[in-house]
Amino acid sequence: MAKHALVFIHGMGEQTQGWHQPALDVLSKAFPTYELLKNRSLTDFVEPVPILYSDFFTQLRNTWKTDVGQIKLALGQELQAADVPQRDAINNRFDSIANTIGAGTDSFVWTHAMDVVLYRFFSLTRQRVNVSVGKQIVAAAGPEFRGWSVIAHSLGTAVIHNTLNALYSTALIPGQPPLKPQETRPKVLAMVANVSRVLQLPAVKVFSSLVMPGDATQGRACDTYLNVRHVFDPFMFPQPFEPDNTWPTPGTFVPSQYQHIRPSNIDIQKLTDVHDLENYLENPRVHVPIFRGIVGPDVIPDGEFQEKCTAFDKKIAAAELNAIREALEQLIPAKTAEWSQILQTIFALSGLKLP
C-alpha cells in the first residue's frame, strides 16, 4: 500500500540514524487510542522518513579533531626530550585550546549550541545543511508516496523553513523553472518548538517567505501550518512566531490551515524536558492536529478531542500532585527528631507559598 510520507526533522544536537524513533513511538502509542483509529497502527498510514543533518556538524568536528590530533602528535615528538612538567604543561595548554575551538573533547557547547551558531551565522554551513535536507525531503515527494507531511523540531523548524523556501525558488533543472508547490508540497507542516522567527535571516523572513499555508495555486508552500509553542519553552521567548492578522494574507486561507497551539504540560521533576519533541507530541493538543491533518479532520471529533485533553491534563496534574506530596513527605521529621529540627520543619512548611 502506498503510504503518506511523514518526514521528521531534528533540532540541535548530535543525532544518529533512527533518532526519530522515540517521537514516532509517542505518536504510535497515541494513534489507536482514538475511537475511529482503534485496532489500527499509525504506520499503516504513514511511512516515517527521518532526516539527518547533524552528521555534517559531527563530520566537521571530526575533521578538526583529526587535524589537531596530528599537530599534537608532531608536537609530542618534538617534546620527547623536554622534561615531563614542561611537556605536560604544553599538552594541557594544547588540550584546552583544542576544546575551545571544537577540536577536543565533545561538550554541550560544541555538540548542541554551536549547531545553532553554525547554522544561523555561517552562510556556508547553512547552505550545506539546506541542500542536504532539501535532497532528503524531495525523496519523500516521489510517486511511491501518497503525499507527505513534516514534523520539524526546534532548530529543524528554521532549517525546514529556509529549505522549503529555497526549494520553490531555485531552478534546479536546467532550462526549467523551480518546482512549484502546486506540483508537490507538504500537507501538514508541524513546526514544533518553532524557532524559525528567532533564527530568521534578513533575506528570508518568516512572515514574507513562501512558507505559509493555504491555496496551492497561489504558491503557498504547505496546506496546513501548525505553529506549536510551549508556554514554558524558553527557546522562543526572544522572537516568538506570533503572526498578526496580516499573515497569511487576509482572505486567502481557511482558519484551520493555520493553528497556533500553546501546550503547557510540564513534569515538575523533569522541567528541562519542556523543549523535548516527545514532551510536545504526547499532548493531544499537539498530536491530534497532526493526525487530523494526515488522516482527516473529522476522524477525531471535537468532543473526543476535548475529552482526551481533559484526561491528559488530569493525568499530568495527578502526577504533579504526587510529586509535590512526595517532596513534602521528605520534609516531615522522624518521630525521634530533636525539637529544634521539628521547629525548623514547621517554619519551613509555614513559609511555603506559591511563587
Place this chain on the structure above:
Amino acid sequence: MSYRRFLICVIVCAVAARWSAQSVHAAEAANACTAVSPTAANVMGQIQVNRAADCYGGDKDTSALAARVLKVAAPQMCRQPSSTFRRDLTGAAQSLETQAEVLAGRATPEWNVLIAALRRELNRSTLELQDVATTASASDWSWNGADTLQRGTIYLISYGPVLQRLCPGEGCAAAITTAEDVNRLVNLTAILNQCASAKRVAGTQKGLTELDAEWNSYFFKTRSQYVWELALNSARFTGKDNVFAEPPNDQIMLFHPGVAYEYVGGGAGHDKSYEPIVMADLIGYNRFGWSNANGTTSIGTALGASIVATYSPDNQGSHVGYGLMVHAYNTYSFGVTRRDTGAGKKDTTYLVSVDLMKFLLNPSAQAMQAFRGAGAPAATTVK
C-alpha cells in the same frame, strides 16, 4: 517416531497453523477498508479513515477504474516515462471524466452542483495533463477533510454539507456511495497529476544530489577550515539565502595550524633530515575549479599559496620560522622557511605536506600511521 509422538506433532502443528491463520486474518482486518455504515455516528470520519488507508483510488481499491489508472501511473512509469506517457495519462484522465458522467446520471439531485463542478475540473485536469508545458497540480487535488481544490478561502468541491444533510437518514447509504465515488475520482486525478510531475520532482532531486556532492567536496575535499576560517569565508560568500546556492570556488586560510615534514638539509648537526613540525598558514588563498565527469561534479584543479610559520619547541636555535608555501590539489604542499636551526645563523628549511611526503618519498605504512596517529587511514604505497 512413535505413533503417539506423531499424533502430538500433528495436533501442535494444526493449532499453530490455525493461530497463524487467525493472526493473518486479524492483521488483514486491521488494514482492510471498512464499509461505512449509514447509521454510524461519524460517517465523515469513517470515509476519511478509508481514504487515508488507500481504499478510494489507491492500492486497496478493487474497482476496475482504479486498477486502470494505477497501472498507467505506476511509480516506475512516472519516473521513466515512455514516449506514450502523456497519451496514457490523458487516456486515464478521460476515463475518470467518463466515470464522472456516469456518476452524474446516478447520483441524487443534492449532488448535481458538486458533480458539475467536479466534471468541469476533471476536464481541466485532462487538458493540463495533455499539455506538457502546463504544470501538473497534484497538491491542488489534495483533500482537506471533505473539501478539495482550494481557491482562496473556498473549495470548489465540498461534499460535507450534502453528507451532513442526508446522514443519518433515508438517503444516507446512497450519499455515502456517491461520496466514496467522488473521493475515488479526486484521488485518482491527484495520482495522475503526481505522476505527471514525478519527472520534475526527480529532476529536482538530481539537481540537489549534485549540489550536495559539490558542497560535500567543498567542505571535505578542499583544505580543511577551522571555525574562524569558516566565519571568514562565510562572510565572503555571496550565495543568496533564498535559494540553494553553489559552493564558492576559493577559500582563505587564516591562522590554520597543521603539520608538515621539515627538511633542514643534510650535513653535521642534522642527523634527522626529515622531521614532522608544527606549522600554521598565517594567511593564504586557495582557488579551485570544478570538473564534471559522467554527471558527477567534483573538485578539479586547485592551486593556492600562503605565508607560513613553523614552530619547533625543542630546537636549540630559533623556535619560530617564517616562509612561503604553495598548495596544489588541496593536499600537496611545498614550502620554504628561514630560521636558526641551531647553527647560530639562519638556515633555509623546506616543508612538504604529509601527502606530498608520501608521494615523493614513499615512507613505510607504519611510519605514516605513527605520524598520523591511531585511527587514521594507513598510507598507501606509491609506485
